[in-house]
Amino acid sequence: MKGMILAAGEGTRLRPLTLHTPKPMLPLGDRPLLEHIIIYLRDHGVDDLAINLYHLPKIVMDYFGDGQRWGVKLRYSVEEHLLGSAGGVKRVADFFDDTFVVYYGDVFTHADLSGLIACHRQAKVVATMGLYRVPDPWNRGIVQLDEAQRMVRFVEKPPRDQVFSDLANAGIYVLEPQVLAEIPPDVVYDFGNDVFPKLLANGTAVAGYALDGFLIDIGLPEKYEEANRMVNSIERK
Numbered sequence: 001m002k003g004m005i006l007a008a009g010e011g012t013r014l015r016p017l018t019l020h021t022p023k024p025m026l027p028l029g030d031r032p033l034l035e036h037i038i039i040y041l042r043d044h045g046v047d048d049l050a051i052n053l054y055h056l057p058k059i060v061m062d063y064f065g066d067g068q069r070w071g072v073k074l075r076y077s078v079e080e081h082l083l084g085s086a087g088g089v090k091r092v093a094d095f096f097d098d099t100f101v102v103y104y105g106d107v108f109t110h111a112d113l114s115g116l117i118a119c120h121r122q123a124k125v126v127a128t129m130g131l132y133r134v135p136d137p138w139n140r141g142i143v144q145l146d147e148a149q150r151m152v153r154f155v156e157k158p159p160r161d162q163v164f165s166d167l168a169n170a171g172i173y174v175l176e177p178q179v180l181a182e183i184p185p186d187v188v189y190d191f192g193n194d195v196f197p198k199l200l201a202n203g204t205a206v207a208g209y210a211l212d213g214f215l216i217d218i219g220l221p222e223k224y225e226e227a228n229r230m231v232n233s234i235e236r237k
Contacts, residue, residue: 001117002096003046005037006085007105008054013219022056024105025063026224029231033108033218034060035070036231042072044113046101052077052088084190090183097177102191104171106218108227110234111211113172120174123149123207127179127199130172131208132215140168141192143208151206156192167208170215 011023018026024034034051041049049072053060057078067074077092089102099120101113111132120128129151134140138160144153145167153164169192182198183189199206218224 003101084188087189102173109215119209126176128207130170134168
């Protein structure tokens with residue numbers, strides 16, 4: 001199965017750690033975050049991968065090469081300017097010819113990706129968003145699902161007094177290639193702000209799947225520290 005890891009961000013909130021190291025290459029335990037992600041995706045059958053890069057791309061490409069060492073195929077899309085989460089995927093649209101996974105490169109999890117993929121196939125929709133429960137939904141894109149696990153509402157970072165759910169966007173999607181037709185080429189475009197609201201506004205069926213287990217977005221220093229504690233705990237078992 002094909003997938004794309006979004007790894008182009010500059011990691012500004014993690015500076016100075018990311019001044020000379022791309023955020024996905026920050027170490028978690030004894031290996032970079034991106035290595036954890038590649039192994040995780042591979043173990044769930046997603047082993048033909050594109051990775052978009054922008055900040056210090058050579059460090060990533062020199063480390064991973066063609067991916068053979070990890071049992072995957074890797075190709076790279078080096079962006080001249082940042083295109084956003086959806087714009088980065090659109091740039092390599094020709095790569096995707098069947099159901100594929102999009103994975104944000106600052107997410108660390110051992111959640112059941114295979115369950116998310118199975119949910120998507122069973123729901124027969126063009127897009128399924130991985131979700132997780134959060135204590136601070138006003139800082140996230142949050143989702144309301146109906147009884148059939150179809151998305152009926154999605155709001156990016158609502159005011160505290162307008163929070164309607166604790167199910168948040170996990171930054172892991174299963175998509176059909178036709179979703180890419182909703183993304184204009186060569187412009188900054190985002191899944192949370194643009195693509196999913198557009199799909200819902202058009203009446204397109206979109207599913208959601210609540211992932212079990214931990215999920216940590218390492219975009220902030222305290223979250224990066226939490227992820228390292230989690231890795232160390234896992235490795236001691």
